[in-house]
Amino acid sequence: MRDTATFDVTGTLLEWYDRHARDLPWRVSPADWAAGEMPNPYRVWLSEVMLQQTTVAAVREYFLRFTSRWPDIQALAAAPDDQVMAEWAGLGYYARARNLLKCARTVVDQHGGRFPDTLDALLKLPGIGPYTAAAIAAIAFDRPETVLDGNVERVMARLYDIHEPLPKSKPLLKKKAAALTPAKRPGDYAQAVMDLGATICTPKSPTCGICPLREPCRARAAQTQQYLPRKTPKAPKPxxxxxxxxxxxxxxxxxxxxxxxxxxxxxxxxxxxxxxxxxxxxxxxxxxxxxxxxxxxxxxxxxxxxxxxxxxxxxxxxxxxxxxxxxxxxxxxxxxxxxxxxxxxxxxxxxxxxxxxxxxxxx
Incomplete structure (x- = not known):
C-alpha cells in the first residue's frame, strides 16, 4: 500500500478519467474540453437539478426531452408552468421543478440569461444549494470548488478508511475531498471522482482490482471497504x-x-x-x-x-x-x-x- 501523502491521487484519477469518462448527454468529454469546447452552464445546471436523489439512468431521457423542447434558459424561462411540470412528471421531488422555473426566470431577468460563475453568486439563485452551486462552478466554469455528492463521500470514506457514520462525518469527508481538488481541471476532477464512485467504487461489491486508487486506498488495505461509508440508522418510515x-x-x-x-x-x-x-x-x-x-x-x-x-x-x-x-x-x-x-x-x-x-x- 502507498500512502495518500505520497501517491498522486488527483493526477492518477484525471488520467483514468481521460480514458474512461462516461458518455453523458450533458457532459463535455475530456478530449473535447482539451480541444477548447466549454461546458454549457444551462445543461450542467439542468442535469445537476435532475440528478438530485435520482439516477443517471432515470434522468437521461428526461434531460434529452427537456433540452429538445427548451434548448436554452431563455426558452425554459418562457415556458408555461403546467408544461414544465408535465414534462417533469415521474422524476419526483416536484419542488425541484418549481425551483427550476424560478431559477431560470431569475437568471434571465436579473443576469441577462447568463449564469453567474462564482459559488457565492450561484448560491443566491432559487433552488441551488451548496452541492449544486459547487458542481456548476467546477464543471461549467472550472472553478476549484469541492463537489461532495454520495459518490464522492463513498470514495473519500474508503480512500481514508473513515468509520465515523454519515451525516456526522460530512465535514471530514469534505475536508479530505477539498485537499485533493486541483486548481487545474477541477471540473474534470469533480466528474472523475463521481464517475469512480458510480462505476467502480460502488456501494455494493466494489471492483477494487481495477480501481486506479487501489494502491493508496486504506479501506482496501484494511478490508473494510464493503462496510463504508457507515451511516446512522434511519428511523422507520410511518x-x-x-x-x-x-x-x-x-x-x-x-x-x-x-x-x-x-x-x-x-x-x-x-x-x-x-x-x-x-x-x-x-x-x-x-x-x-x-x-x-x-x-x-x-x-x-x-x-x-x-x-x-x-x-x-x-x-x-x-x-x-x-x-x-x-x-x-x-x-x-x-x-x-x-x-x-x-x-x-x-x-x-x-x-x-x-x-x-x-x-x-x-x-
Whole structure:
C-alpha cells in the first residue's frame, strides 16, 4: 500500500478519467474540453437539478426531452408552468421543478440569461444549494470548488478508511475531498471522482482490482471497504393512508385537479382526494355514486409510505365542481401525472378492463 501523502491521487484519477469518462448527454468529454469546447452552464445546471436523489439512468431521457423542447434558459424561462411540470412528471421531488422555473426566470431577468460563475453568486439563485452551486462552478466554469455528492463521500470514506457514520462525518469527508481538488481541471476532477464512485467504487461489491486508487486506498488495505461509508440508522418510515376519487364521462373525459403550488406534488395534476394521514377519512369532492375499487395503491415518499384507496364514479354534466378540471380523452396523458397518481390511474383503468368471454381480447 502507498500512502495518500505520497501517491498522486488527483493526477492518477484525471488520467483514468481521460480514458474512461462516461458518455453523458450533458457532459463535455475530456478530449473535447482539451480541444477548447466549454461546458454549457444551462445543461450542467439542468442535469445537476435532475440528478438530485435520482439516477443517471432515470434522468437521461428526461434531460434529452427537456433540452429538445427548451434548448436554452431563455426558452425554459418562457415556458408555461403546467408544461414544465408535465414534462417533469415521474422524476419526483416536484419542488425541484418549481425551483427550476424560478431559477431560470431569475437568471434571465436579473443576469441577462447568463449564469453567474462564482459559488457565492450561484448560491443566491432559487433552488441551488451548496452541492449544486459547487458542481456548476467546477464543471461549467472550472472553478476549484469541492463537489461532495454520495459518490464522492463513498470514495473519500474508503480512500481514508473513515468509520465515523454519515451525516456526522460530512465535514471530514469534505475536508479530505477539498485537499485533493486541483486548481487545474477541477471540473474534470469533480466528474472523475463521481464517475469512480458510480462505476467502480460502488456501494455494493466494489471492483477494487481495477480501481486506479487501489494502491493508496486504506479501506482496501484494511478490508473494510464493503462496510463504508457507515451511516446512522434511519428511523422507520410511518405509513399514511388516503382516498383518491376518479370521476369519468362516457366519452372518456376525466376529472383532475391542479394541486397547490407548495407542498408535496405541488403544482402537479392529479386526482382529487383526501388528506394523507394515519387514519384518513373519506372525502369525496362532490356527491356521486362512488364505488370503492378492489386493491390499493402503494407508494413510498422520502419520509413515509403511502397506501391509497381508489374510488370511482361516472360524472354527470351538472356534477362537475368549478375547482376541478375536466380533461377530454384526446388531451389526457397519464404520463403528465406524478408517479403515485399514475399508479392510481393504472389501477382504475385495470378495473375497467375485462377479458371477452370468447377469449379474443380485452374490452
Amino acid at each position: 405509513t399514511r393512508i388516503g382516498h383518491v376519487y376518479i370521476a369519468h364521462c362516457d366519452d372518456g373525459a376525466i376529472l383532475l385537479e391542479r394541486r397547490p403550488g407548495s407542498g408535496l406534488l405541488g403544482g402537479m395534476l392529479g386526482f382529487p382526494g383526501s388528506e394523507w394521514t394515519e387514519n384518513a377519512a373519506e372525502a369525496p369532492p362532490f356527491h356521486a355514486e362512488w364505488t370503492l375499487l378492489p386493491g390499493e395503491v402503494r407508494h413510498t415518499f422520502t419520509h413515509f409510505h403511502l397506501t391509497l384507496r381508489i374510488w370511482t364514479a361516472k360524472l354527470s354534466n351538472d356534477a362537475q365542481p368549478d375547482n376541478l378540471i375536466l380533461i377530454e380523452k384526446h388531451d389526457f396523458r397519464p404520463s403528465d401525472l406524478p408517479t403515485v397518481m399514475r399508479k392510481a390511474h393504472d389501477l382504475w383503468r385495470g378495473s375497467r378492463t375485462t377479458v371477452k368471454h370468447d377469449g379474443t381480447g380485452l374490452t
